[in-house]
Amino acid sequence: MQKFANLLDCLTTTPSRSGKLALLAEYFSSATDPDRGFALAALTDGLFPRLPLRRALAELMEGKIDPVLYQLSRDYVGDTAETVSLLWPDKRSARASPRLAEVVAALELAPRNAVAPVLDDFLDRLDVRGRWALLKLVGGAPRVGVSARLAKTALAQMSGHELSDIEEMWHALHPPYTDLFAWLESRGPRPDAEGKPVFRPLMLAHPIEEGDWASLTPEDIAAEWKWDGVRVQVAAGSCRRHASSMGEVRIFSRSGDDISSGFPEIVAAFAPFNAVLDGELLIVRDGVVAPFNDLQQRLNRKTVTAKMLRDYPAFVRLYDILIDDGEDVRPLPFAERRLRLEAWHARHHPRLTDVSALVAFEHFQHLGALWSGAREAGIEGLMLKRKTSPYLSGRPKGHWWKWKRAALTIDCVLMYAQRGSGKRSSYYSDYTFGVWREVAGEGGETLRELVPVGKAYSGFTDEELVRLDRFVRNSTIEQFGPVRAVEQELVLEIAFDAVFPSSRHKSGLAMRFPRVHRIRWDKPAAEADTLSTVQKLVVAPGEPAALHR
Numbered sequence: 001m002q003k004f005a006n007l008l009d010c011l012t013t014t015p016s017r018s019g020k021l022a023l024l025a026e027y028f029s030s031a032t033d034p035d036r037g038f039a040l041a042a043l044t045d046g047l048f049p050r051l052p053l054r055r056a057l058a059e060l061m062e063g064k065i066d067p068v069l070y071q072l073s074r075d076y077v078g079d080t081a082e083t084v085s086l087l088w089p090d091k092r093s094a095r096a097s098p099r100l101a102e103v104v105a106a107l108e109l110a111p112r113n114a115v116a117p118v119l120d121d122f123l124d125r126l127d128v129r130g131r132w133a134l135l136k137l138v139g140g141a142p143r144v145g146v147s148a149r150l151a152k153t154a155l156a157q158m159s160g161h162e163l164s165d166i167e168e169m170w171h172a173l174h175p176p177y178t179d180l181f182a183w184l185e186s187r188g189p190r191p192d193a194e195g196k197p198v199f200r201p202l203m204l205a206h207p208i209e210e211g212d213w214a215s216l217t218p219e220d221i222a223a224e225w226k227w228d229g230v231r232v233q234v235a236a237g238s239c240r241r242h243a244s245s246m247g248e249v250r251i252f253s254r255s256g257d258d259i260s261s262g263f264p265e266i267v268a269a270f271a272p273f274n275a276v277l278d279g280e281l282l283i284v285r286d287g288v289v290a291p292f293n294d295l296q297q298r299l300n301r302k303t304v305t306a307k308m309l310r311d312y313p314a315f316v317r318l319y320d321i322l323i324d325d326g327e328d329v330r331p332l333p334f335a336e337r338r339l340r341l342e343a344w345h346a347r348h349h350p351r352l353t354d355v356s357a358l359v360a361f362e363h364f365q366h367l368g369a370l371w372s373g374a375r376e377a378g379i380e381g382l383m384l385k386r387k388t389s390p391y392l393s394g395r396p397k398g399h400w401w402k403w404k405r406a407a408l409t410i411d412c413v414l415m416y417a418q419r420g421s422g423k424r425s426s427y428y429s430d431y432t433f434g435v436w437r438e439v440a441g442e443g444g445e446t447l448r449e450l451v452p453v454g455k456a457y458s459g460f461t462d463e464e465l466v467r468l469d470r471f472v473r474n475s476t477i478e479q480f481g482p483v484r485a486v487e488q489e490l491v492l493e494i495a496f497d498a499v500f501p502s503s504r505h506k507s508g509l510a511m512r513f514p515r516v517h518r519i520r521w522d523k524p525a526a527e528a529d530t531l532s533t534v535q536k537l538v539v540a541p542g543e544p545a546a547l548h549r
Contacts, residue, residue: 001097001099002097002127002129003035004027004042005126005129005132005133006129007023008142009132009133011023012145013423024146025155025158028155028158033181034101035099036176037180040176041175043142043151044152047140051107051115051138052112053138056119057119060120064087075419075482078419079421079425081131081132084131085132088123092125097130100137101176106118106122115138148255148257149255149256159185164201166180167201167393169190171193171252171258173191179191197235197248197249197276198250199252199256200323201393202254202278203393205383205385207403207404208401208402212401213364215398218367220386221385221387222358222386223358223384224358224359224383224385225380226383226402227282227379227380228292229282229317230295231253231254231278233252233279234270234277235250235251236248236249236271236276237249237272249267251263262300262301262304263314264309266316269353272348273348274323274326275321275322275324275344276321276322277321278320279320279353279356280317280319283315291498293502293510294312298312298314314352316352317354317355319356319383320337321337321341330390331391334386342355359382370382371403371405374405380497381404385399407497409495410533410534411492411527412454412493413435413436414488414491415434416452416483416485417432417468417472418430419482427465431455431456432452432455433453434507435453435507435531436528437450437531450488452506452507453507454496454511454514456514458516460519468519471490472484490521491523491527496511496514496515497512497513499512509534509538
């Protein structure tokens with residue numbers, strides 16, 4: 001456990017990607033089985049289902065520290081694991097620090113209502129760093145700046161194998177991955193994933209730049225609308241020599257996370273088939289694509305209710321086909337795969353799907369005119385694909401381009417601030433901002449008030465964060481637990497992709513991907529934008545008239 005704790009601690013304080021890769025590769029090559037396999041699972045998929053960790057920790061801390069002092073400490077530090085690990089009495093004795101495998105086994109066997117005693121014993125056997133790592137492990141989100149893909153990249157770097165090979169077998173493997181490590185270290189055969197519904201690395205696009213147009217001709221390019229949903233891969237069925245997996249369906253996010261349990265209607269729609277398809281997950285009602293905010297109601301859910309299924313009907317718009325009835329067609333050019341996709345869809349007619357229509361254009365000026373109208377139709381932009389491109393993993397140059405519409409910006413006023421997490425736990429880095437709304441005063445006069453329209457925690461430098469944090473501390477007028485209300489005098493220029501109607505917010509609006517574009521220290525708050533200005537930017541759900549279904 002201590003070696004894993006040291007790894008997490010070093011990852012937290014190492015900002016560079018190359019530095020994190022070196023730490024991971026060293027750990028995976030030097031740690032022993034099965035500990036390293038459980039560490040890999042913790043960094044990628046999480047080891048445990050939802051455990052009542054907060055309740056267990058509150059129960060444990062109740063007899064060790066005044067509850068008010070504990071809550072104040074938690075609010076100040078901004079991280080439960082760090083707070084508990086620092087406050088926990090040091091009771092280490094002759095008993096050795098537990099191994100990671102011992103921790104995993106004990107917590108997997110513990111009933112949900114008996115997690116606290118198990119944690120109590122382990123916390124007593126660990127130092128501050130070990131206690132922190134234990135709670136991060138149990139919480140299921142270490143949050144040390146390591147994505148699942150980065151962990152797999154470290155395995156590739158350690159072993160010399162291709163990352164794509166590891167990704168293609170990943171979902172056929174299970175913790176503690178002893179067969180994977182045996183293969184990586186040339187001690188065993190390659191794990192067999194053939195014919196199983198596993199993730200194939202997606203092909204991604206580059207943002208198109210001015211210099212790219214010179215190398216493109218209209219005859220070489222196929223264009224599609226870039227839909228504002230979530231990119232997914234549907235792996236349905238398998239080859240018939242693996243009869244046990246026939247009819248099995250998995251839905252993967254672009255990073256390879258299995259999100260199948262959150263979309264049972266899509267799983268059911270693909271169950272009879274044998275293919276791997278690339279597409280966009282959307283919410284569609286009566287043939288009309290709903291705003292992204294509606295899709296967010298379905299994301300990151302392990303289970304969904306009947307009401308959720310009814311109110312937010314999922315739909316997959318298909319872009320490409322990778323496996324066609326057992327045949328790997330990725331080496332074929334896009335134009336041929338497109339014909340195969342259309343034929344497959346016409347042959348099988350899976351429910352809750354269609355094929356994303358190609359956008360017809362005569363020349364790039366014509367295409368530019370279509371692109372200019374994308375915002376009014378609620379579309380993110382266009383995808384340009386070279387007709388001769390095979391389906392390649394990663395982001396190869398010279399094949400696919402995304403032509404997104406430019407971000408929108410408005411001037412907002414900072415209203416509230418909250419501490420961040422992880423390395424930002426000591427800074428007020430999460431900002432709620434608003435715009436002016438006119439209201440009638442008691443005497444009939446017109447007054448203005450701020451209403452929140454969004455929250456952002458990115459888009460600024462470390463130096464700007466220090467200055468923003470100082471502003472929040474010096475301008476606080478009221479506190480609500482960890483949240484501070486500030487003087488309404490700082491203007492933030494906020495960039496966002498779109499804004500949609502929302503009944504969940506006081507302003508009646510919800511932003512898509514808001515981030516701080518500029519800090520307007522020079523601008524008076526009274527000159528920030530109004531709610532009516534933002535309402536004019538609202539896009540109505542729909543699709544271009546030329547796009548038939």
